[in-house]
Amino acid sequence: MGKLLLFQLVILLLIGTGWVKNLIKLSECDFESPYKAEVIRTVGILPPVGMIVGWIDIEDGVKK
Numbered sequence: 178m179g180k181l182l183l184f185q186l187v188i189l190l191l192i193g194t195g196w197v198k199n200l201i202k203l204s205e206c207d208f209e210s211p212y213k214a215e216v217i218r219t220v221g222i223l224p225p226v227g228m229i230v231g232w233i234d235i236e237d238g239v240k241k
Contacts, residue, residue, distance in 0.1 A: 199231030213237040
């Protein structure tokens with residue numbers, strides 16, 4: 178039972194971290210053309226999408 182609880186806690190932490198990473202990356206977007214990253218990050222505000230998209234690097238052609 179303890180291992181299952183630990184596994185669930187780790188999964189919840191990974192999901193939460195992905196969603197927060199998505200919000201941070203959205204705040205760092207430049208909101209200038211092309212808008213690929215901005216659109217994907219904005220859709221990622223929805224938790225099921227954001228928990229996956231937060232872990233993905235999205236390039237929209239702008240070099241930092």
